[in-house]
Amino acid sequence: MNSSNIAANKLKSRIGRRQESLFFTENVRAFFLFAVSLIAFLLFWELGARLGLFSKGMPTASKTIEELWWWVTHPFFDNGPNDLGIGWNLLISLRRVAIGYVMASLVAVPLGILIGMSPVARKGFNAYIQLLKPVSPLAWLPLGLYVLRDSEQTGIFIIFISSIWPTLINTSFGVANVNKDYLDVAKTLGASRWRTIFKVIIPAALPNIISGLRISMGIAWLVIVAAEMLLGTGLGYFIWNEWNNLYIPNILVAIFIIGLVGLILDSLFAAAEKFVAFGRNS
Secondary structure, eight states: OOHHHHHHHHHHHHHHHHHHHHHHHHHHHHHHHHHHHHHHHHHHHHHHHHTTOSOTTOOOHHHHHHHHHHHHHSOOOBSSTTSBOHHHHHHHHHHHHHHHHHHHHHHHHHHHHHHHHOHHHHHHHHHHHHHHTTSOGGGHHHHHHHHHOOHHHHHHHHHHHHHHHHHHHHHHHHHHTSOHHHHHHHHHTTOOHHHHIIIIIHHHHHHHHHHHHHHHHHHHHHHHHHHGGGTSSSHHHHHHHHHHTTOHHHHHHHHHHHHHHHHHHHHHHHHHHHHTSTTTTO
């Protein structure tokens, strides 16, 4: 190995150690900022509630954390349909989201590929997309209850109709913007239409597809909580029931759990999005 190679390897080693050090420093600083801001927020909340700075009946941070601990340690009791542990309500919400989300994805991805590949399909379906996409999910709730006559199916329908659009739009955009050189090479090599779709178009559009699926999951989780307030079970109904009981600590507990689950779901999709980026972020 000559001297130039040795020098190059030393330089790469120094750059690698510097990047690792920078990454470690940034993460430590970010965690420190998070911890300090969280402590400051909890102190402000605790003092504000005790000094009466907020609305009457606002619980303290310590009381809310106490309730959170109780619900976390007793998640699966069942004292009837209106008195379920928060674990059961969470599983009910996740089941509805999973079914509606999978159904929406199974429709949105193939249809998005078709729209992205065909200018005729793009123009033909665009009116439907632009007409239905802005409609509030809750606007579909009365119609769903009237037509389906079942709260469970209505909840799934709301998830389906709300989460289909981001995946559909992102998929069609990703397919329509596949590098033409890839398609030309596939055509030159004699690849069939289906082989080009599965071996070239879908892999090239996958980052956009995953981004759409990620946005759709966020919308699905957001919508189900609101829809469940009228459906009788789930986290949304749990919040509504606690509001009827005027017990604010449990509402705050449910809000925290909803946010935590949403964070976990989004992190999973963010990891998948990074995995299929194919070096685009490098």
